[in-house]
Amino acid sequence: MRKLGIIGGASWSSTAMYYDQINRAVAQRLGGLHSARLVIESLDFEADYASFHRSGDWAGADRVIAGAAARLKAAGAEGLLLASNTMHKNVEAVRAAVDLPIVDIREITAERLKADGRSRIALLGTRFTMTEAWARGPYEERGIVIQELNAEWRAEVDRIIYEELAGGRVVRDSQRKLKTLITELQKQKVQAVVLACTELVMAVDVRANVLPVYDTTAIHARAAMEWMLADEEQARAAA
Structure with a gap:
């Protein structure tokens, strides 16, 4: 099994989901008492990352994320996973710092959408992932049209993430708002x-909405398991 390095802590609540889902996927695939070979660099979200969002100092964020990647490589990681959509804004800094494969959340999700025949989608995320080319590009390159949210909805989704979910808080009123947004998107x-x-995913029920909902955390965690076990699968196929 390949050892995967995870840059987490952005936020801790989603990193905990990654740890749980990757280990469960490995155990399900291999059986017995198998678990995932992981090394995790968990950031202090406020000091190490969110503060750069507010100041617009993305070069500073690049240095933090690249440093975390270098430490993971030194700890024996054979590949990397950035446990955050927004952190993929820093992916080129990671590639420049370490020569390791990256399990890219954008590419994997875009491929899944294309395979499912989805040609018009909405991206819900931070203000950066909803509007910037580094986040939208992998979808648009595959011919997928991204429906624009109005400024009020973008601000509200961003607020829910930073003021509530990133701190592990799920607010019922925000859950209702997100459900209303998805209903509006269906009409569009x-x-x-x-x-x-x-x-x-902490605030949106992926199984109880008027539209199909793609949970990037689950998609990413599953892809991580597939990458970690790729050598075993190849050996089994050759046997």
Whole structure:
């Protein structure tokens, strides 16, 4: 089994979901008492990352994330996972710092949508993932149209993430608001909603909405398991 390095803590609540889901997926695939070989660098979200969001100092964020990647490589990681959609804004800094494969949440989710025949979607996430080219590009490159949210909805989704979910708080009123948003998107002929923030699944029931909802945390965790066990699968196929 390959050892995966996870840059987490952005936020701790979603990193805990990754740890749980990756281990469960490995145990389900291999059986017995098997678990995932992981090394985790957990950031202090406020000091190490969110403060750079507010100041716009993305070069500073690049240095923090690249440093975490280097420490994971030194600890024996053979590949990396950035346990946050927004953290993929820093992915090029990681690639420049370490020569390791990255399990990219954007590419994996976009491929899943394409395979499912989804051609018009909505991205829900931080203000960065909803509007910036680094987040939207992998979808648009596959011919997927992204429905624009109005400024009020973008601000509210961003607020729910930073003021509530990133701190582990789920507020009932915010759950209702997100359900209302998804209902509005269905009326705009959107075919699917992508939870392009790893905490949003805490507030959105992926099984009880008027549109298909793609949980990027679950999709990413599953892809991580597949990458970790790829050598075993190849050996089994060759036997």
